[in-house]
Amino acid sequence: MIRIAAETPWYDLFSRGARDWLRHNQKVREAVKNTLPEILSGEDLMTGSGKNRTVMVPVKFLEHSRFRLADPASQQGAGQGRGQPGDVLQPGREKGDAQSQSGGTENGEIRFVVEMKLEEIIDWIWEELKLPDLKPKRTATMDQPDYVREGWDRRGARSRLDRRRTLKEAVKRRSIQENPVPITNDDLRFRQLVKRATPSMNAAVIFALDVSGSMDEAQRRLAKQFFFFALQGIRRQYSKVDTVFLAHAAQAWEFDESQFFQASSSGGTVSSCAFQLALDVVKNRYDPSRFNLYFFYASDGENAAEDREPAAAALRLLAAQTNYSGYVETGGVATFRPRETQVAEVFNELKGSGLPVGMSQLSSQEDVWRAIREFFKETEKSD
Amino acid sequence: MTELEQYAASIEELAKRLGLDYYNVDFEIAPASLMTEIAVYGLPVRMPHWSFGVRYIHQLVRQSMGHSKIFEVMFPGDPCRAFLMDGNSLAENTLVTAHVLGHADFSKNNQLFARFHEMAGGNIVEHAAAHAHRIQQAIDKVGMERVEAVLDAALALESHVDVDGELHRTRYPEFVPAKPQSAENAFQRRFRNLPGTAEAAKAEPGPVRAPVPPHPEFDLLWFIAHYAPELEQWERDIFLMVRSESLYFYPVFACQIMNEGWASYWHARLLREADFLPQNLYLSAIKAHSDVVRPYAAGQETALAINPYHLGFTLWEHIVDTLGLARAREVMREEDDFGFIRNFLDRELAEKLELFVYEASAGDEIKVANRDVNAVREAILAPKFNYGAPRVAVTEMHNDGGLVLVHEHKSDGRGLDVNRAKRVLEYTKRVWRRPVRLHTVSDRGEPAELTA
Numbered sequence: 113m114i115r116i117a118a119e120t121p122w123y124d125l126f127s128r129g130a131r132d133w134l135r136h137n138q139k140v141r142e143a144v145k146n147t148l149p150e151i152l153s154g155e156d157l158m159t160g161s162g163k164n165r166t167v168m169v170p171v172k173f174l175e176h177s178r179f180r181l182a183d184p185a186s187q188q189g190a191g192q193g194r195g196q197p198g199d200v201l202q203p204g205r206e207k208g209d210a211q212s213q214s215g216g217t218e219n220g221e222i223r224f225v226v227e228m229k230l231e232e233i234i235d236w237i238w239e240e241l242k243l244p245d246l247k248p249k250r251t252a253t254m255d256q257p258d259y260v261r262e263g264w265d266r267r268g269a270r271s272r273l274d275r276r277r278t279l280k281e282a283v284k285r286r287s288i289q290e291n292p293v294p295i296t297n298d299d300l301r302f303r304q305l306v307k308r309a310t311p312s313m314n315a316a317v318i319f320a321l322d323v324s325g326s327m328d329e330a331q332r333r334l335a336k337q338f339f340f341f342a343l344q345g346i347r348r349q350y351s352k353v354d355t356v357f358l359a360h361a362a363q364a365w366e367f368d369e370s371q372f373f374q375a376s377s378s379g380g381t382v383s384s385c386a387f388q389l390a391l392d393v394v395k396n397r398y399d400p401s402r403f404n405l406y407f408f409y410a411s412d413g414e415n416a417a418e419d420r421e422p423a424a425a426a427l428r429l430l431a432a433q434t435n436y437s438g439y440v441e442t443g444g445v446a447t448f449r450p451r452e453t454q455v456a457e458v459f460n461e462l463k464g465s466g467l468p469v470g471m472s473q474l475s476s477q478e479d480v481w482r483a484i485r486e487f488f489k490e491t492e493k494s495d
Numbered sequence: 496m497t498e499l500e501q502y503a504a505s506i507e508e509l510a511k512r513l514g515l516d517y518y519n520v521d522f523e524i525a526p527a528s529l530m531t532e533i534a535v536y537g538l539p540v541r542m543p544h545w546s547f548g549v550r551y552i553h554q555l556v557r558q559s560m561g562h563s564k565i566f567e568v569m570f571p572g573d574p575c576r577a578f579l580m581d582g583n584s585l586a587e588n589t590l591v592t593a594h595v596l597g598h599a600d601f602s603k604n605n606q607l608f609a610r611f612h613e614m615a616g617g618n619i620v621e622h623a624a625a626h627a628h629r630i631q632q633a634i635d636k637v638g639m640e641r642v643e644a645v646l647d648a649a650l651a652l653e654s655h656v657d658v659d660g661e662l663h664r665t666r667y668p669e670f671v672p673a674k675p676q677s678a679e680n681a682f683q684r685r686f687r688n689l690p691g692t693a694e695a696a697k698a699e700p701g702p703v704r705a706p707v708p709p710h711p712e713f714d715l716l717w718f719i720a721h722y723a724p725e726l727e728q729w730e731r732d733i734f735l736m737v738r739s740e741s742l743y744f745y746p747v748f749a750c751q752i753m754n755e756g757w758a759s760y761w762h763a764r765l766l767r768e769a770d771f772l773p774q775n776l777y778l779s780a781i782k783a784h785s786d787v788v789r790p791y792a793a794g795q796e797t798a799l800a801i802n803p804y805h806l807g808f809t810l811w812e813h814i815v816d817t818l819g820l821a822r823a824r825e826v827m828r829e830e831d832d833f834g835f836i837r838n839f840l841d842r843e844l845a846e847k848l849e850l851f852v853y854e855a856s857a858g859d860e861i862k863v864a865n866r867d868v869n870a871v872r873e874a875i876l877a878p879k880f881n882y883g884a885p886r887v888a889v890t891e892m893h894n895d896g897g898l899v900l901v902h903e904h905k906s907d908g909r910g911l912d913v914n915r916a917k918r919v920l921e922y923t924k925r926v927w928r929r930p931v932r933l934h935t936v937s938d939r940g941e942p943a944e945l946t947a
Contacts, residue, residue: 114503114592115574116522128541129532129555132548135639139545176546177918178651179885179902182910182938187855188864190874192790192805193797194849195863201797201853202861 140171234344237484259305268302277301315350315404316397317343318390321372322411324361324381331442332376334474335410338440341484342408350404356393360386366393383415383455387426394433405434410474413441413453424458431467438487439471498585503592505771510596513768514820515761517599518617519574522592530565530580531558537744538570539578540624542736543631544646566787567591571602571746573617586779589772593765597758604828605754607746614662619743626736633729645730648922649716649737654884656738657714658745666721667709670702711888711901716741718889724896725928734926745882749831752875756807757827759788760815763808790848799853799861801875809848810839836875842868850875885911887933898927902935910936910943920947 195201264277281299286292319339321332347353357367361377364385390407398405407430415423431437439459452460459471472483503522525533533539535550558564566587570576577595579588602608615622634642657664679687712718720726720734747754766772766780790805791798815823826835845868852874854864865871885907891899900920904910916933924931924947937943 114507114520114522114596116497116500116503117524127528127532128543129528129535129548129551132543132545133551134548135543136545136548173549173552174545175915176544176549176647176651177915177922178654179887179919180912180915181885181907182912184909185856188874188877189799189853189855190801190850190871191797191799191853191863192801192848192850193795195797195851197851197863197865199863200860201799201863202859 136174139174143174144171231348234341234348237341238345238348258308260308261303262306263304264301265304266298266300266302268304272303272305274301274303313351313404314354314402315346315352315406316354316356316394317346317406317408318356318358318393319343319372320358320360320364320386320390320407320409321375322361322381322383322386322409323359323376324414325378326381326412326414327376327442331412331474334442334477334480335440337477337480338410338474338483339408341480342406342438342487345484345488346406354398354403356390356397358386358389358393360389364389381411381415382419382423383409383411384419384422384426387423387430391426391430394430400433407431407434407437408440409438409455410440410442411455412443413455415454417454420454420458423455424461427458428462428465428467431462431469435468436487437462437467437469439469440474440483441471442474499588499592502585502589502769502772506589506593506765506769507596509765509769510593510600510761513764514824515596515600517575517596517603518572520569520577520595520599521574522577522579522595524581525578526581527565530568530578531555533568533578534565538623538740539576539620540627541740542623542627542646542733543634544643544650546650566783567595569595569598570620571598571608571612571617572619573612575599575602576620584779586776587783589776590762590766590780590783593762593769594758596765597761598754600761601750601754601757601827602746604824605746605750605831606828607749607831611662611743611746615739615743619740623740626740629729629736630733633733637729642733644922644925645733646737648719648919648926649734651919651922652715652719653737653741654882655713655715655887656717656741656745656882658742658749658882660714660717662739662742664714664717667705667707669705671705671709673701673703707892708889711890713886713888714738715887715889715900719923719927722892723927726926730926746831748882749833749879750835752801752803752807752810752832753827753830753835754807755803756809756811759784759804759808760811763788801850806840806848806875809844810835813844814839832879833876836872840868840872840875845871896927896929898923898929898931900931900933902933904936910938910940911945913937913943913945917945917947920945923947 191201264274278295278299278301281301282295285296285299286294321327321335321339323332327335343353343355355369357369357372358364359367359372359375359377360382361379362382362385363379365375366389367375386409394400394405427437439455441453441456456471459469462469463471470487472486473479474483529539531554532551535554536547541547564580566580566583568578575595575598577598579591583591603612630642630646707722708718716734716738720731720738723731726734763781763784766777766784769777772780788802788804788808790802811823814826826839830838845866850866850868850871851863852865852867852870853861855861886903887900888903889898890901893899902911902916911933916935920931920933930946932944932946935943935945
């Protein structure tokens, strides 16, 4: 017996495949989230920062594993068609081709990209690293006037009419009047605004980078990554963030962001000139009473011996005006360091005297995360 | 009555006259989206798992590239359930109806199918839907994460069932009979009869607890379901559900070439003898037939895979021509693909079909390696051994509940893919809840132990 039933209409209403696909994507996002630091330490993210607010993370499909035999040296299978033993059906790839192919899809493998918002990623990192939110300076920054709603009045601008409250008044009045009119002028209620001083939400971040001959490409890249995430963390908190980029060797210059990381010089190292330039910038442009100031300095720590005193003095002045000053010392693990470098010594001294400063070592990718965590933990303490 | 129903009724009459014997078939016209899902899940309604989502996307991509079109899907049972795609033309649907009758005949009579039918009854489609429902209930109760962990393990071990075993299999006997005391020899008898105080009669030895497992156990799903130290009832349930679905899929897997060939043979023959079909309908149906039953894609001269429709169809035509229909039906009842290929794919046929063995080496170069019929047979059958999975057995359960798995690398020829095996062990450990270890060999053939 054959029975043929008509199409059942509900089949189209629900897709099990799509449901399980969404679940897969959810798992992918979780997996991506767990490995974010590694993904983000890639360089692609750094370039195009600022404007490009999303990051494309290439991911493979998750694989549900099963027991499988190891791949044999050569795979055998049954086929059908012409050809004699020894005939080549499909030529091997040339060695040189391998590279050009690596970006494509091999073996018909499908890859896809997850687009993630940079802000979302930064939020994840903050969660992941359990970093505290930055707090604006409490002192001296309460002068930012702001209007907030407070209270009601019978008179006011049309645009501030509170309809709900007005109708409430009308209802109250009508319930005690005989032959009430729907609404009278007395029923009107307007929202009022009051001027309040709020903590300043402006921030300025000054990055200073040692570009002397002793800083190599890798060290600068680490510094750049650290700066990037520090900046993202600060942007997360303040509504308006200004950035200043300073580079120095024996002399200091201000750069814009695009040139900053390309800058290099072969001169010796005089840190104090960068601190001095930072002081000038603060004095001329960023009044410490109105701005939350952050200063980050990256160097390998090798400063000219005779510059110690001027550097310490300038830094002391600078640190006193900032919410926080951080120093990252770059250098390969292999570098033989018999003692603290001079800059590190200076920072430690300042720290000992209770100024909001901190320092961290940066020798590999993972250190970036540790350093970020240390700094943002410190800022909480120093707050 | 629609046109299709009229043709279907006439085809059925013809089929009965030609000796096809099958349970009722319920056809349903289904939208393409459901057909895709059936192809992915293997059943119209099946448990949720993210791995199906991945297959689903692969399938969608393949379909959008035009590599595969699903005309029909058929589920053996009583009644058989068949789904026809709503985009099929009338000619295609007529062909597919005849094709499904071939499957229905095969699945009622072939011993592997009949055995499962006897054990599980004829309504696995409903069972699977009930399984899906129960799993959904479990998700509602204990949450997605936990259910998923169990499904990760159970589905990863899906093929590790004893295909010759019973669907409802009881636990091992808990005790083994004590070893019978060896008969007294002459010396012992004389010694016992010596004068003096008689020795106290030895207490009857109590029953001896049987080791678990008493022999290497290849039915991993069953073993974990019954012997995992802390499995909860719903977890055990899931393992047994996956196992019963796996046993249901086995005959389809093990008889694919025979089954598709048989159905193709019958759709061709039924259509050929259906004098009631209009000419143009017959022509377009036969056109659809030759699109499906062909060795390689249009415009190509070789294929690196065997089309089971084409191979099976050719073999069955040959068998019916040379040995007669009665003998063909006997073969259909008794064999699976192993017997079918080894007994009936002879040298002449292999040459006529231009079958060969190819070899793909590390540089991705693919060469024709061999045209020897024995090598060809084994290459066709190689992916089918042991349900397509490596031979892994439980050999031991430690006192602390630790599980020991052994991979029979000798019969498989080489070791396991280490990374995948490790992940499977991790899945397993989450339900076994005790250490799990696996013995296999490395690339160089040295013993290797993986643990999770």
